[in-house]
Amino acid sequence: MTEKIPRQKKNEQEPQVRNKNFTEVTQNYTAEQAKLEAGRCLSCQKPACVSGCPVNVQIPQFIQQVKAGNFAEAYTIIKKDNYLPAICGRVCPQETQCEGRCVLGKTGGAVAIGNLERFVADNAPVETWHATSLQGRSKIAIIGSGPSGLTCAAELNAAGVDVTVYEALHELGGVLAYGIPEFRLPKAIVRREINSLAQSGVKFETNMVIGKIFTIAELLQEKGFSAVYIASGAGFPSFMGIQGEDLNCVYSANEYLTRINLMKAYLPDADTPILRSKRVAVVGGGNVAMDAARSAQRLGAEQVYLIYRRSRAEMPARQEEIQHAEEEGIEFLLLHNPVAYSGDEKGFVKSATLQKMRLGEPDASGRRKPIPEEGSEFELAVDAVIVAVGTQANPIIKDTTPDLETNKHGYIVVDENGKTSKPGVYAGGDIASGAATVILAMGAGKKAAKAILETI
Amino acid sequence: MTFSAPEIAAKHQPGQFIILRIDAVGERIPLTIADSDTKDGTITLIVQAVGKTTQQLAGLKPGDNIQDLSGPLGMPTQIEKNLGTVVVIGGGVGTAPLYPIARGFKAAGNKIITILGARNKDLLILQKEFEDLSDELIVMTDDGSLGTKGLVTNALQGLIDRKEDIQKVVAIGPLIMMKFVVELTKQHDLPTVVSLNSMMIDGTGMCGGCRLKVGGQTRFTCVHGPEFDGLQVDFDTLLRRGNTYKHEEQCRLDKFLKG
Numbered sequence: 001m002t003e004k005i006p007r008q009k010k011n012e013q014e015p016q017v018r019n020k021n022f023t024e025v026t027q028n029y030t031a032e033q034a035k036l037e038a039g040r041c042l043s044c045q046k047p048a049c050v051s052g053c054p055v056n057v058q059i060p061q062f063i064q065q066v067k068a069g070n071f072a073e074a075y076t077i078i079k080k081d082n083y084l085p086a087i088c089g090r091v092c093p094q095e096t097q098c099e100g101r102c103v104l105g106k107t108g109g110a111v112a113i114g115n116l117e118r119f120v121a122d123n124a125p126v127e128t129w130h131a132t133s134l135q136g137r138s139k140i141a142i143i144g145s146g147p148s149g150l151t152c153a154a155e156l157n158a159a160g161v162d163v164t165v166y167e168a169l170h171e172l173g174g175v176l177a178y179g180i181p182e183f184r185l186p187k188a189i190v191r192r193e194i195n196s197l198a199q200s201g202v203k204f205e206t207n208m209v210i211g212k213i214f215t216i217a218e219l220l221q222e223k224g225f226s227a228v229y230i231a232s233g234a235g236f237p238s239f240m241g242i243q244g245e246d247l248n249c250v251y252s253a254n255e256y257l258t259r260i261n262l263m264k265a266y267l268p269d270a271d272t273p274i275l276r277s278k279r280v281a282v283v284g285g286g287n288v289a290m291d292a293a294r295s296a297q298r299l300g301a302e303q304v305y306l307i308y309r310r311s312r313a314e315m316p317a318r319q320e321e322i323q324h325a326e327e328e329g330i331e332f333l334l335l336h337n338p339v340a341y342s343g344d345e346k347g348f349v350k351s352a353t354l355q356k357m358r359l360g361e362p363d364a365s366g367r368r369k370p371i372p373e374e375g376s377e378f379e380l381a382v383d384a385v386i387v388a389v390g391t392q393a394n395p396i397i398k399d400t401t402p403d404l405e406t407n408k409h410g411y412i413v414v415d416e417n418g419k420t421s422k423p424g425v426y427a428g429g430d431i432a433s434g435a436a437t438v439i440l441a442m443g444a445g446k447k448a449a450k451a452i453l454e455t456i
Numbered sequence: 457m458t459f460s461a462p463e464i465a466a467k468h469q470p471g472q473f474i475i476l477r478i479d480a481v482g483e484r485i486p487l488t489i490a491d492s493d494t495k496d497g498t499i500t501l502i503v504q505a506v507g508k509t510t511q512q513l514a515g516l517k518p519g520d521n522i523q524d525l526s527g528p529l530g531m532p533t534q535i536e537k538n539l540g541t542v543v544v545i546g547g548g549v550g551t552a553p554l555y556p557i558a559r560g561f562k563a564a565g566n567k568i569i570t571i572l573g574a575r576n577k578d579l580l581i582l583q584k585e586f587e588d589l590s591d592e593l594i595v596m597t598d599d600g601s602l603g604t605k606g607l608v609t610n611a612l613q614g615l616i617d618r619k620e621d622i623q624k625v626v627a628i629g630p631l632i633m634m635k636f637v638v639e640l641t642k643q644h645d646l647p648t649v650v651s652l653n654s655m656m657i658d659g660t661g662m663c664g665g666c667r668l669k670v671g672g673q674t675r676f677t678c679v680h681g682p683e684f685d686g687l688q689v690d691f692d693t694l695l696r697r698g699n700t701y702k703h704e705e706q707c708r709l710d711k712f713l714k715g
Contacts, residue, residue, distance in 0.1 A: 168660045170477055170484075170524040178662070207526035209660055213463055235662040239674055246669065246693050248700040255663035263483065263657065271483035271509060272657070273704035347696035394661050396679060 007109040008037040019297045019328035022182045022266060026090075031069070034119045038067035041111045044103060049113060052101035054443035055151070057081045059098060059113055066116055075124035078117060083154035083197065084147065084442065086189045089118025091180060092439045093318050122189070137162050138456040141225040143210045143397070146174020148429030148441035149231035150194065153202045155449030161456070163201070164225075166208040171262055174233055175438070178262040179254070181291050183298070184321075187261070211400040220424055227424045227452050230412060231445060234430035236394040239387055240283070244341030247349040249275060253284070253292040253388035260295050277384035280304045281352050282330075283338055284388030285315040290322065292386045293330045304330045305380065309337040309357050309370040335359070337370065339377065341385060351379045391435050401425075409434065418448030426452060457516070462497030464489075464527045470535070470556035471651065471683050474499070474527030475659040478512055482523065485509050486656045488628075488682070489528060490552035499527075502552035502581065508708040529659050530682045533626075533649075535560040540623040541567045543615060544590075545608050545637055547629020548574060551581050553651060554628045558589055561626075567591045569620070571611040573629065577602035609636050622646050627686065631698065635691035648686035652677050655698060668694055 011027040012018070018025050029037065041063040049059045058077055065074035078085045094100070094114040102110035138161050142149045145167040153163045171177045173190045198204055210216070210232070219225045237252035239245050256274075259265040263272035280296040282289050285308035293304045306325065308315060311334050315322060326332065333354065340353045356376035359368040393410035405413040405421035411434055412427040414420055420427050428444030430436060464474065473488045491500040505514040516522070535557075542561045546554040551572055562568045570590040574580040575598045587593050594611045595603025604611065608629070615622065625648040627637040634650040641648040654666035654677040666677035671688035675681065 168526070169658060170526070178658075207524050209526060209529060212528055213467055236676075237662070237664045239664065239667070241674065246667065246674075246697065248697055252664040255657060255665045258657055258663050264481070267481075269481050271481055271708060273483075273701040273708070275701070275704070346699070347693075348700075394679075396661060 005036055005040050007040070007112055008033045008115070010112075010115060015324075015327035015329070018183065019294070020300075022298055024186050025183050025324060028122055029115055029119045031071075031123075034066055034116060035069060037112050037116060038063045040104065040109075041067070042103065048101035048103065049098040049111075052098045053081075054097065054439045055081050055446055057085075057098075057117070062120065063111065063113070063116060066120060071120055071123055072125070074120045078120060082117075082442070083151055084193050085117050086121035086193055087147070087176060087185065088439055088442070089114045089116075089121060090185050090189075091176075093437060095319060097439065121193075138226045139164070139224055140452060140456075141166060141219045141223070141228045142231060143216075143228065144168075144174055144231040144233055144429070144431075145172040145194070145204065146231060146233050146429060146441065147176065147438045148233075148445040149174070149229065150197060151442040151445030152229045152231065152428070152449045152452075153445075154197055154200075155446055156452065157197070157200060157202045159449075159453050161453070162203075164203045164205060166210050166214075167204065167206045168209040168232075169262065170206050172204055172206065175235070178258045179288065179291070181257065181261055181295050183294070184291065209396065211396040216397065216401045216404070216422070216425060226456055227426065229418070229445070229448050229452065230397060230420070230425065230427040230431055231429045231441070232394060232397055232431045234391045234393050234411070234435045236392045237387070238390045238392055240338070240389060242338060242340050244343060244349065245387070247341055247343040247385075248347050249277065249349050249384040250341060251384070251386050253282070253288045253386050254391070256292050256386045257288070257295065260299075266299060274299065275384065276300050277382075278302045279382045280384045280386065281307055281338070281380065281382045282386045282388055283307045284390070285310065285317055286388060286390070287317045287321055289386075289388035290317045290325045290330075292388050294325055294328055296384070296386065297328055297330060305333050305382070306330050307333045307336050307338060307352075307354065309335065310367060311335055311359060314359075314367045333380075335370070337372070338385070349382060349385055351381050352385060353377050354380055391430075393431060393434075397431075416447075417451035418444060419451060457503060457513070458498045458500045459522070459525060460497055461499050461525055461527075464525070465492040465494050465497050465499050468492040468499060468528045469532035470560050471533030471553070472528035472530050473659070473682060474501070474525055475529060475656065476522055476526070477524040478509065478516075478522045480523065482512075483509055484524070484657055484659065486529075486653065486659055486678070486682075488553035488651065488653070489556075491556055500552075502549050504549040507705050508712040511709065511712060526659065529678060531680065533557045533560065533683055535564050536566075536624070537564040539564075539566050541569060541621055542624045542626065543569045543571065543612065543620075543622050545571045545612065545625065545627040545629070545633075546573070546582075546586075547608060547627075547633040548579065549581070550627075550629035550633075550651070551586075554626065555582055555585060555589075557626055557628075558586065562589055566623075569615060570594070571596065571608045572603075573597070573608035573611075573633065574602075575599065607636070608633060609640050612637065612640055616640075616644055624649070625686075626650075631691060631695050634686060635695070638686040638689065638691070642687055649683050650686035650689060651683045652681055652689070652694065654678075654682075654694065655700070
């Protein structure tokens with residue numbers, strides 16, 4: 001019997017090196033590693049991994065091609081179901097999706113599907129598809145160039161539809177451009193994947209805030225679009241409403257990350273400023289909190305605290321991100337919550353008042369409810385606070401589209417196919433579901449594209 | 457300066473703003489639209505060169521392009537019909553975005569009293585335009601080089617003293633000017649609208665960099681504003697937040713001026 005091959009480890013920069021730079025933490029497998037890892041796949045008859053993938057990539061098939069060294073063929077197989085594999089291979093929470101269902105996972109060694117997908121995508125030649133050009137083909141507008149909008153655009157374009165994507169910012173990609181940092185998702189990779197969509201015929205228009213420059217009704221009635229897919233995300237940051245939250249250097253994570261990722265404030269020649277804070281408190285326990293904390297560290301902070309009101313078990317961030325943050329020197333203050341901030345005479349934040357928490361019974365979200373410990377308050381000296389406690393629905397489209405049904409939180413109400421209350425209007429991703437993951441947003445884009453194609 | 461932007465010009469309503477970025481390393485800055493021409497497809501921005509980006513803008517020549525222009529953003533001014541007397545107060549470059557608003561109120565059947573303030577006569581803009589539009593125009597300069605020497609609040613106090621039946625005040629100018637206008641109108645319960653030029657990044661509601669407290673509630677200038685009920689605005693917090701990057705802004709300006 002041959003010796004069992006272990007799961008191939010990722011190639012990572014050392015924590016004390018990487019926490020000072022914005023270069024990608026994890027490097028690709030070598031071709032040898034990729035083939036070895038692919039060889040571990042059992043090619044299940046009824047592959048559970050595929051059902052764990054929100055866009056149902058034909059995982060065993062592409063992995064067999066990797067094993068044989070046919071990387072280009074592997075890429076073609078992935079691309080049938082996933083137009084953004086270099087991105088998904090990096091940012092998907094594979095442990096709860098494809099890899100979470102892998103039969104080898106029962107012994108702790110699931111096939112590294114994400115790493116293999118990424119390896120294949122990164123090494124593929126840039127290719128373009130020439131969509132079947134139909135005379136008088138339908139025009140569809142997509143609002144937002146994040147993961148959901150891009151996926152919907154790609155699906156429709158491949159079916160021969162004339163697609164225009166409207167993006168509010170100057171850069172395409174939504175959260176991939178402004179939210180997820182360079183050290184987790186290099187922007188060159190994002191641009192490469194989007195360029196390949198542009199070359200295959202998807203039109204992109206930046207600096208277009210739909211609701212302001214054109215309303216949804218105008219797109220349908222005056223601009224000649226036969227349907228609209230709203231994928232504008234949920235990027236409206238929440239604040240806690242506690243005292244001192246408007247002191248200088250109290251940021252939303254969106255602002256902090258936008259300055260760094262979109263505006264490149266960490267580079268010396270950027271016009272957009274960011275302060276190099278020394279003692280930073282990040283409030284929250286999700287991936288956005290991890291990204292903000294690790295970014296602050298890379299900007300030269302001496303100490304970054306991650307303040308989370310529940311315990312580690314309830315943290316919504318990916319295990320890998322939590323681990324990376326810890327390795328890089330982020331200090332976790334679990335079961336702590338800020339109750340106020342105070343500032344110096346010039347109005348810059350100088351300390352956070354934290355309260356200790358304990359866990360009570362599970363609440364509506366199924367997680368144990370944090371309960372404050374009376375009299376446990378203490379001061380933590382900080383010179384910046386980054387609030388990463390979630391986002392809400394942006395109201396611009398809702399406010400300018402009166403006949404679009406939204407729920408009490410402002411999210412757009414859709415049926416299982418992404419159809420809204422307004423004829424010809426579909427929605428998906430965070431603006432319909434509330435803040436979720438990249439891959440779920442992609443799944444919603446794919447579903448909506450299918451539903452739109454059935455009507456035209 | 458005038459930019460060709462047909463789609464923005466077609467959609468612009470008084471009170472709205474744009475965000476622009478000059479080049480690939482540029483920052484995004486908000487500027488209120490002073491005027492638009494749907495026939496020519498242009499928008500006009502009046503810019504005071506105070507820092508690196510605005511200096512760079514001022515150095516552009518006719519025919520030059522900028523990388524990004526996004527708008528119109530923010531909520532338009534609410535123009536009410538037949539209110540009675542509306543006092544519009546413009547300070548410095550705030551006079552420019554005030555103009556289409558004043559024009560709107562005039563067309564809606566209101567009496568317009570305009571107070572324009574500037575440091576000196578060379579910095580006063582749109583005097584002729586406001587003279588044609590207004591039922592009464594009062595010019596104030598800090599040094600007395602034109603009109604009356606003093607502040608816009610002195611002129612407003614004068615109107616209050618003579619028992620002018622003021623229904624509304626619209627003030628646009630430096631934060632400190634708007635703060636003092638509101639301190640005065642508060643004492644007399646005069647409804648006052650101000651237009652805020654907060655620090656912004658995206659201008660679409662995504663980051664909250666432009667947040668402020670209005671009547672105790674958190675509001676984003678870019679989405680809920682830029683115009684707010686001046687009597688409810690916490691000006692001190694805004695003034696303070698505006699100083700966050702003072703040092704960084706100076707460094708960038710110095711570097712730019714040195715070439």
